[in-house]
Amino acid sequence: MHFQIDTQTIKELEIFPEKANSTSIFDFYNRTKTIGGRERLFEIMSRPFSNLELFESRKQEINFILAFKRRLTLDARQVDFIEHYLRSRRIPLKDNIIDATVDSIANRLKTNSDYYTIIEGIYNIILLLLSIKDYLSLFEDASDTNPLQKELSYLKDFLSIPSIGKTLKNPPKKSIELKAVTVNKLDYLFRVKKKNEFRNILNLIYEIDVLQSLSRAMEEHNLNFPEFTEKEEPYFEVIDCFHPFLESPVKNSYSFKGGANLCFITGPNMSGKSTFLKTVGVIIYLSHLGFPVPARKLKISMFKGLLTSINPSDSIDLGFSHYYSEVKRVKTIALEIETYNNMVLILDELFRGTNVKDAFDATLLIVESLARIKGCYFFIASHILEVAESLAKSNNIDFRYFGIEYKNEDIVYDYKLENGITAERTGMHIIKKEEIKEILDRVISKQKE
Numbered sequence: 001m002h003f004q005i006d007t008q009t010i011k012e013l014e015i016f017p018e019k020a021n022s023t024s025i026f027d028f029y030n031r032t033k034t035i036g037g038r039e040r041l042f043e044i045m046s047r048p049f050s051n052l053e054l055f056e057s058r059k060q061e062i063n064f065i066l067a068f069k070r071r072l073t074l075d076a077r078q079v080d081f082i083e084h085y086l087r088s089r090r091i092p093l094k095d096n097i098i099d100a101t102v103d104s105i106a107n108r109l110k111t112n113s114d115y116y117t118i119i120e121g122i123y124n125i126i127l128l129l130l131s132i133k134d135y136l137s138l139f140e141d142a143s144d145t146n147p148l149q150k151e152l153s154y155l156k157d158f159l160s161i162p163s164i165g166k167t168l169k170n171p172p173k174k175s176i177e178l179k180a181v182t183v184n185k186l187d188y189l190f191r192v193k194k195k196n197e198f199r200n201i202l203n204l205i206y207e208i209d210v211l212q213s214l215s216r217a218m219e220e221h222n223l224n225f226p227e228f229t230e231k232e233e234p235y236f237e238v239i240d241c242f243h244p245f246l247e248s249p250v251k252n253s254y255s256f257k258g259g260a261n262l263c264f265i266t267g268p269n270m271s272g273k274s275t276f277l278k279t280v281g282v283i284i285y286l287s288h289l290g291f292p293v294p295a296r297k298l299k300i301s302m303f304k305g306l307l308t309s310i311n312p313s314d315s316i317d318l319g320f321s322h323y324y325s326e327v328k329r330v331k332t333i334a335l336e337i338e339t340y341n342n343m344v345l346i347l348d349e350l351f352r353g354t355n356v357k358d359a360f361d362a363t364l365l366i367v368e369s370l371a372r373i374k375g376c377y378f379f380i381a382s383h384i385l386e387v388a389e390s391l392a393k394s395n396n397i398d399f400r401y402f403g404i405e406y407k408n409e410d411i412v413y414d415y416k417l418e419n420g421i422t423a424e425r426t427g428m429h430i431i432k433k434e435e436i437k438e439i440l441d442r443v444i445s446k447q448k449e
Contacts, residue, residue, distance in 0.1 A: 003048035003288050004305025004340050008329070012310040013281045014245075015045065025282060028244040029291065031216040033074040036083070036202060037209030044210065048288035050302050052228055058290030059225050060147040065208075066215040072135040072208050078124045079205070085121020086191065086198075090114035095188040097181050104180035122186045123175035125198075126167060128205070133159055133168060151204050158201055163189060214291060223292035226283075227299045234261075234303070234342055234377050240296035243279045250415040251296075252276060260398040262371045262378040266388050266422050267402035272415040273381040274310065276402070277346050280379055281308050284344050305343040307333050309350075322353030330366060341375040348381045356384075363387045371396040388421045 010016065017024040026045055032038045049055075093099065106112070136156055139146075146152075159165060163185055172178050190198050217223065221244070229235050236256050242249035250272070254263065267273050283293040284306050309329045333345055350366060351359040364387050370378050371394055382388070391397055401422035405412040 001050040001304070003050050003303070004307070004336065004343065005048060005285070006307060006332075009281070009306060009308045012308045013278060013285060015282075015285065016042070023245055025244060025286070028221075029214060029217045031213035032209045033076050033212075034079045034206060034209050035076070036079065036206040037074075037213065040203075040206040041210045041213060045289060048285060048306075049290075050288060050304050052230070052302060055228060055288075055290045055302075057147065061211055062214050062218065062290075062292065063225075064147050065211045066218060068138075070135075070138050071212050072205070073131050074205070074209060075127070075131075078127055079202075081124050082121055082128065082202070085117055085124070088114060088117050088121070088191075090118065092191040093118065093184040093187040095185050095193075100180040100184035104183075118187050119175050119178055119183055122183060122190070123172065123178060125186070125190060126171050129159060129164065129168060130171060132201075132205075148208075151207070155201065155204060158194075158197060161189070161194065218292040221294065223294055224296060224298070225292050226287040226295075227297070228287075229299060229301050231301060233301070234375065235299065235301040236344075236377055237299045238280075238283065238295050238297065241279050241283055241298070242294050243275055243282065244294050246275075252279075252415075252417040254280075254400070254417060256377060256398065258395075258398075260396055261374065261376065262367070262380065262397045263400060264367065264388055264391065264397050265379070265381040265400050265402070265417075266383065266385055267381075268404055268422075269383060271402035271404060271413055272417075273383075273402055274348050275415070276417060277308075277310060277348050277379055277381055281306060281310075281344075281346050301342070303342055303344055304340050305336065306346075307336055307343065308346040308348075309333065310346065310348040323351065324353075326351055326353055337373065337376055344377045344379070345370070346379045350380070350382060360384055360386055364390055367391060367397075368394075385421065392421070 011018070013025065014023065015025045017027060026042065029045070030038060030041055032041055106115075132155055136152060136159070139152055159168065167182065167186065234256075236254075238255070239253045240251040241253070242251045256263070265273050265276065279294075283295055283298055284300070284303065286293045287298060287300060288303065288306075309326070330347070330350070333347075337343055337345065350363045354362070363382055363384060367380060367387065368391065370376075370380075371391075388399060392399070399419070399421050400417050401420060402413075402415060403418055403422050405414070
């Protein structure tokens with residue numbers, strides 16, 4: 001089943017790199033060895049789903065690769081050259097001894113780059129198939145019920161093709177050792193006779209590359225698979241979750257209880273509100289890819305979608321102000337939950353682009369309305385404490401905050417999510433600590449001289 005998501009949510013959660021050298025969730029999981037594997041991982045991560053069967057299938061495959069330990073050895077340049085060879089402009093060689101002899105002699109008389117590509121491409125395919133053969137030998141004692149049995153059987157059947165089996169029994173040590181008749185036979189096989197089958201082989205290699213990548217990420221970062229409930233009503237419980245970008249993250253836990261459907265988070269600037277909201281968004285997105293997530297435990301229902309409003313940008317070309325962009329985003333979210341139920345909505349610092357009075361009134365209006373909508377979960381953060389105080393008696397809202405401590409006039413952030421509403425404000429403290437008033441006073445003083 002389709003999982004409702006949009007480009008703004010994907011961008012705000014930084015799922016994919018926006019530009020060169022930018023950090024992304026994709027890069028956090030990417031350990032692929034081949035370009036094809038990277039492209040396959042990108043394709044998978046672009047398609048979250050709401051299907052328990054698909055989740056269980058992916059979970060079993062990753063766990064199988066993780067438990068098996070041994071890996072399929074992949075050489076990136078080798079596989080890339082194979083793809084280059086398959087795109088060769090030269091018409092496939094004919095599988096007979098006469099044409100093979102003519103092609104070989106013609107190349108000796110005048111070196112042909114296309115013929116060279118064919119020879120090197122075939123040689124690299126032989127090396128790849130030898131790696132696959134070694135890999136398959138590791139599974140001889142494996143259970144027939146392993147989740148990759150169908151794929152491994154397909155690889156094994158391809159290696160049993162007579163011309164391939166014969167070549168692998170006595171493989172050339174160098175490409176120049178390939179006989180002309182073998183070159184023609186295998187080129188015709190790979191690019192004509194078994195063209196589709198060999199493409200399937202490469203696709204399976206890329207799939208294994210992705211599974212090996214995910215299992216490495218899971219092992220390196222101590223990730224865990226979510227547990228999905230089959231209850232119809234929404235459910236969310238996470239223990240010790242953390243954001244993948246942080247080197248030494250403070251882990252937090254949260255669960256909806258007592259009929260609450262909206263988590264309202266307060267706290268001063270830089271205390272951790274936005275990071276926590278992004279963490280929640282990321283783990284929900286990843287769980288609906290069937291991926292292990294950055295948390296010790298995650299138990300949730302299968303949601304139908306996820307939308308965020310964390311940093312709506314100005315739309316200058318359209319003549320939109322920041323505030324109007326925020327309003328349009330909230331309207332988009334409202335229309336989505338009118339169409340789809342059982343979604344997670346994440347909103348950070350609503351209506352920061354307008355004056356304090358309008359921001360208070362608008363935030364209060366929206367939050368009060370969202371709290372009355374059943375079947376969805378809402379995570380909302382705001383530094384407008386007065387909104388939280390006005391909503392304090394609502395039974396549908398769970399209030400949490402990120403606090404601070406003062407030590408020697410310095411602000412210390414612990415980044416721990418706590419129960420309740422905080423009254424801490426740091427804006428004026430930071431202004432004073434940066435001595436901006438003193439700088440301006442000096443400017444004024446100099447002007448009087």
